Amino acid sequence: MKTRLLPFTAFFLFSFLLFSCKRNTTIVDRGFYFWKNNKYSLDSADLNRIKSVSLHKLYVKFFEVETDPVFGTRPYAKTELHIWNSYNDYNNKTDSVLCYTMSQLNIIPTIFIKNTVFKHTSKAGLDSLADNIVFLINKYFKKNIMKDSDYKEIQIDCDWTATTKDNYFYFLKQLKSFSSKTISCTLRLYPYKYPDLMGVPPVDKATLMCYNLINPFENENKNSILDTKELSSYLKNTKRYPKHLDVALPVFSVMQVYQNNQLAGMLNPNKEELVNVLQKIKPLWYEVIKDTELENIYLRKGDKVKLEEVSKPTITETIDLLQKYVSFDDTTTVTLFHLDEDNLKKYKNETIGSFYTDFTH
Amino acid sequence: MKRSAVFILILLISILKPAKGCSYYPYGEDVRFHLLNPESFGYKDFAPFYYTANMFSPAQELINARYNRDSLESSKRMNIELWRKRCKCAVSEKDVYDAVYLDSFLMNDPDCKNKFIQYLHKNNDVEAIKYLDFAKNISMFNSFFEDPWERYQTATLPQRTAFIATGLKKVNDLKDEDIKLRYAFLIIRLCYYNSDFETIKKLYNENFGNREEKNIIDYWSMYFFALTEPKGALRNYHAAMVFTYAPDKRFMVEQVYCKKISVSETLRHAKNKKEIAAVWLLAGIDNPARALECIKNIYINDPHSDGLSFLLLREVNKLEDWIYTPYYTYFEPSVSPENYNVYSKNHQRILRDKAYAQEVLSFVNSINCKLIESPKVLEITNAYLLLMTEKHSASLAKLNAINNELNEGNTLNEDINILKAVCLTAQQTNGSAIIFDEIKPLLMQQCRLNNYRFIFAIARELEFKGNTTDAALLFSKINVGQYEENSLSWKSRHHHITSWDDYYTNYFYYMDAEYTTNEMVQLITDVEKSKDKDVFSSWKYSMLKNDLPRMYDLLGTKYLRENDLINALSSYEKVNDTLWKSKYFSYKTYLNANPFYTDFYNEHNKTAADTINYNKASITRALIKYINRGDDINEKDRDYYFFLAANCYLNMTQYGNSWMMKRYYWSSSAVKSNLPDDKDYMNCDRAKLYYLKAKSLSKNKKFAAICLRLSGRCEKYRLVNELRDKFPNLEWEKFSEKVFKANKYYSQIKTQYPDYYEDLISNCFSFEDYMKTRVQ
Known part of the structure; x- marks a missing residue:
């Protein structure tokens, strides 16, 4: 009797652990996405936000990638952002808090790749794509960001599908191999909920994108940016994701x-x-x-x-849902989309700050 | 106070070289003198190489605008002929052209209206149809694309790579030699834009390298092959072959040619005489200097080459520039040759170039005109070279003979007539030059066409031979057209610089610089006596008849420069008073100033004395009166009148408020004009003379001291001009100190008027107090 019960008990315990062992994060790395490609520098409003939240990470979209009948895969919408030429630019300024924040800021090159890129590309083409992406990131980082410094991570933003999964995942592996950097990718809620179907990307970590959940023209009564009921349906009863998870939240309208x-x-x-x-x-x-x-x-x-629009209560509710249903590591990066004062002006600095701090409560 | 005065003076006066500032200065094509128009001779396939000062912007830009759009460029014609040959000449050139070069027809449509396509379908020439279709599909890939990944200068395109693979298969599989070679060319071209040089080399060597009989397809392929070769004699050789046999590639392939490699090295690859001639042709094209050796060698090896005729023509255009640009305009030739030091002085240079023209002429005389492609080019270059080497009669005879041979509508007639006109005018003797009747209609016609260079050549010849009157009348026709194209600039023979720069574009300012008073008198007399007896006279005098007041003003100014006050006044009195209120004069801007007033420091500022308006006549009249009174030994205020005269003379210098009495242009960066009165204008000699006269006659000690003080002011200007050249690098403080110490008149004030010294030297406001003591 006892021996027959043992596997059952073990199974029960395992399931319990799997489904109920949820950890809350204790340390939040604060991040922002910077998604504009035609802005030359961070203006005072941007810097004010960076300073006020003591930003740790800035995910800068360096370029996007698409398929072109003439060029094959090609980059476009390349960033014009110049963060600083040397640390001296900020070290000489009188705002010591900003100077310090900027000196510690991690710039993470982020590349948006259209799913169609992975539809019919050969392995050789994917090797070439990974190599070219690394080349161009390095070039722009040295040219625009910081000549004498380096970056530690690359993030890939791609809404892959079941049919492009293999090519995409191959590409991510090659990217890691060619760059020797930490590779992260964005993770929509659908692949988060259905990893068996969509696969688990071979990356070091994934950022769970808690926005643009619905096709904006599908349901006129729902907020396509963030509908908490919709979010809840994805988060509930979902197994722990087998990768380190970070989070991205919307602050745009x-x-x-x-x-x-x-x-x-x-x-x-x-x-x-x-x-x-x-x-x-x-x-x-x-x-x-x-x-x-x-x-x-x-x-x-x-x-x-x-x-x-996305209101503070909605964000707060979102954070609650995430804390309730998602297991995070001790340290998690929470990134807001995106650094644009036109959108952010409706949020006070304290409100923005609370979006980070609420994660540790 | 005194040092600051000198400092201000130095700031105001800097004797500089002719101002070439940072604004426009004529150069290149603006300066090049040319009478013979290469467009008149055709040679459109050589159009990018018409002689021009714009070495980096070929004449093609100008030519294209006038290119006959109905005429086919030669390379296309050769290609069309190959297709027609394939069709046993059963289709027209137009049909082939439309099918191959336009997008109006679908190759795969057997019912299309184009007869060439119909023929191909009817004769089941499937491969030709497939080839033409393929060629059209790849056409957009025949150029460079930037690499979007920014790794390389150009992008390797996957679709282009796919087309290359398709094309290579055709080259390997096809038995039809004609179409196979065409595919090979297309793939070579695609590979070039895909930066695949290895495939180019392989394809070229396998398919074109050993062919004896070559056609345009071979040379098009050779062009891209040459672009992949390393610099060297072999590449030069290929470039030379492409240049001769693929006219559409001439402009690009010329840039591949390396001049550092000797022609003899390149010639080692030439297999026959025609190829030798082709090598010499490209060497000649690439030579902006003397290319007679190249021309001679082309003649020896391929006398019927059209390149020979073209190079001859080009050599004459070069000589035109080398001889006539400096001779007529006093600018240097527009295109400097490699050994620039050879061209050190205008006159010696012209002599050397005329000697070279004689060499070219001797060679031209030795040519058997039956052998060459264009006997007409030979005759015309011969005639022009005779003109350049001053054999006017022989030149005229030749030109007349050519005229008689040409049909009336031939465009060359105009060029011949222009050369004849110059020749006729140039062959006259000094002192008896006139405008011949037979060139009068041509002058008017060419003026309507804005051919100012021709008008100017005639005017200059007349001027050089002493007929300055007709010369001036023709100068007045120059640069009056609406458009700046063809405008002309020239310099003064005697290096007179009387305006903002050292060149002229306008007859009036040129006459100001160059014409003597006698020449002005002759001109004015001629204009006043002129009658509109015929069309040419009306035309000739039209400008100056309306400009007589300006002529009198200019004459008066010239007399004033000579200090001939009576004649100056007489001239000024003939000027319509409204001229001095018109746009031509700066009176409105600078004056309503009193030329008879000055003080220690004021130069161009308005003063309290400026309550009277003067014009040139009234100033001169008053000046004469004051001088006469000063000379009158019975006049009790002689000193005062001399003082007024001195003030006027001072104000008529660079530093005064009435400089426009003697100049038509003023700048704080004073430039030596080299006019006869320059010394007085810059050094105030005459003003000083009259101040000293006033001092010597004055019984009022304070007034005498002022006269001495103002003499010192004049002396200061003289010293600055003199010492500036001697001490160009001295700091201004030390320089001003030097100038002050050297001023003997200031020293004299100290010795003769010690009580007044400080007042007069250091007190800006002392002038009025001292003048009050001299009550008129």
């Missing part, structure tokens, strides 16, 4: 403009002019009450606008 029930365009929702021309009609939805021209879009009275 998006506005879709509809004319005659058709999507007419996207607007920067942070324009002050919008305050006086929109009237709320239902959650997420507003109606234009006055003809207004903005960013080459002519808003007519009666047009509908869907404004998707």
Whole structure:
């Protein structure tokens, strides 16, 4: 009897551990994504944010990669960001806190790769892609970031699918081999929940992307950036992910403009002019009450606008869900998307800071 | 106080070389003198190499604008002929051209309207159709693309690589030699843009290297092959062959040619006389200096080469530039040859170049015109060389003979007539030069065409031979057109610099610099007496007839420079008063200043005395009056009148408020104009003379002291000009000290008027107090 019970008990204990042994993180590395490719330098608003949160990591999108009929795989949207030419630029400034923060800041080159790149590429092509990416990152890091310094990590942002999984994972291995750097990748919630189907990328760590959960045009009543119910459905009853996990949270908003029930365009929702021309009609939805021209879009009275924002309570709720359902290591990087004052101005520095500190509560 | 005054003075006066500032200065094509137009001779395939000062911007840019778009460029024509030969000449050149070079037709459509494509389908020439289709599909890949990964200068494109693989298979498999070679060429070209030089070498050597009979496909392939070769004689040889036999590649392949490798080394690869001639041709093309040796060797080996005719023509254009640019404009030739030191002085240079022109002429005379491609080029270059070497009669005879042979509509007639006109004018003797009747219509016609160089050549010849009147009338026609193209600049023969720079583009300022008062008088007389007796006279006098007031103003100014006040006044009185209020004069900007007033320091600033308006006539009149009164021994205020005269003379110098009495341009960076009155204008000699006269006659001690003080001011300017050249690197403080100590008039004040010394030397406000003592 006892011997028959033993495997069952072991199985029960194992399952218990698997499903209930969830650890909370105690140390949070603070990160921001920098996603603009045509900005030459960090301005005072950016630096103020960096200083105020004592930022540890800045994930800078260096370039994106796509497939082109003429060039094959090629980079585009290359960054123009110049962080500093030497530490002296900041050491000489009077703000000692900022100087210190900048001196400690880790710049992490981030590359966005379209999934189509991995659809029909040969192994030789993938080798070449990895080699080229490392080359270009090194070139831009020396040229734009810091000539005499180095970086420790590369992050790859790619929404791979089941059919491109093999090529993508091969590429990640080659990237690691050619760069000798820590490799991280973004992890959408679907592959997080279904690793058996989507595979587990051969990286050192993954960043769980807690935004853009829904197709923005699929469900008009849901916030496509972050809907906590949707998030919850992914996080619940999910096994512990077999990689170190970091987290990415959204601090941006998006506005879709509809004319005659058709999507007419996207607007920067942070324009002050919008305050006086929109009237709320239902959650997420507003109606234009006055003809207004903005960013080459002519808003007519009666047009509908869907404004998707992410509020502090939503973020707080998201963090709660993550703490409840996801196992993190002792040290976790929490990264906000993205460093753009137009979007961030609605958040106070303390609020932003709380998005990091709430992880350790 | 005194040191600061000197310092300010030094700041204001810097005797510099002719100002060449940081603004535009004529050079290159703006300066090059040319009468013979190479476009008139055709040779469009050599158009990038028409002689020009723009070594990096070929004449092709200019030529393309006038290129006959209906005429086929030679290489395309050769290619079309190969296709026609394949079709047994059953299709027209146009049909082949449209099918091959335009995108209007689909190769795979047997029903398309193009007869060449129809022929290929009808005769089941499948490989030709596939080839042409392939060629069109790859056309966008026949250029460099930047490497998006920024690793290499250019990108290796996967699709281009795929096309290369497809093409290579065709080359290996095809039995049709014609199409096989065409594929080989296409792949060689693709490989070049894909930076695959190894495949180029292999393909070229296997398919083209040993062919005896070559066609345009061979030379196109050879072009890309040459681009992959290391610098050396073999590459030069290939470049020379491509240059001769693939006209469309000439501009690019010329840049591959390495001049450091001797022609004899390159010639070792030439297999026959035509190839030898081809090597010499490229060597000649690449030579901006004397290329007679190249020309001679082409003649020996391939006298019928069109390259020979072209190089001859080009050599004449070079000589035009070397001889006539300095001779007519006093600029240096626009394209400096390699050994620049040879061209040290204009005159000696011209003589040496004329001697070279004689050498070329001797060679041209030795040519058997029956052997060469263009006897007409030979005749014209002969005639022009005769003109350059001053054999005017022989030149004229030749030019007349050519004229008689040419049809009326031939574009060369214009060039011949221009040369004849110059020849006719140049062959006249000094003192009796005129404008011949037969060149009058040509002058008017060429002026309408803005051919200012021709007008200027005639004007200069007349000027050099003493007919300065007709010369001036023709100068007045130059640079008056709407467009800056063809505008002309020239310098003064006597190195006079009277404006912001040392060259002229306008007849008036040139006459200011160069014409004597006698020449001005002759010109004005001629203009005043002129009648519109015919079309040419109306045209000739039209500008200056309207400009007579300016002519009188200029004459008056010239008299004033000579200090001939009576004649100056007489001239000024003939000027319509409105001229001095017009846009031509700076009076409005600088003056309403009193030329008879000055003090110790003021130069161009307005003073309290500026309540009277003067014009040139009234200044001169008043000056004459004051001098006369000063000379009048019965006049009790002689000293005062001499003082006024002195003030006026001082104000008519570089440092005064009435400099425009003697100059038409002023700058704080004073430039020696080299005009006869330069010394007075810069050193204030005449002003000093009158101050000293005033002092010697003055019975008022304080007034005498002021006169001496102002003499000292004049002396200061003279000393600065004199010592500046002797001590160019001395610091300003030490220099000003030196100038002050050398000023004997200041020393005299100290000895003669010790009580006034400090006041006069150091007190800026003392002038008025001292002047008050001299009540008029």
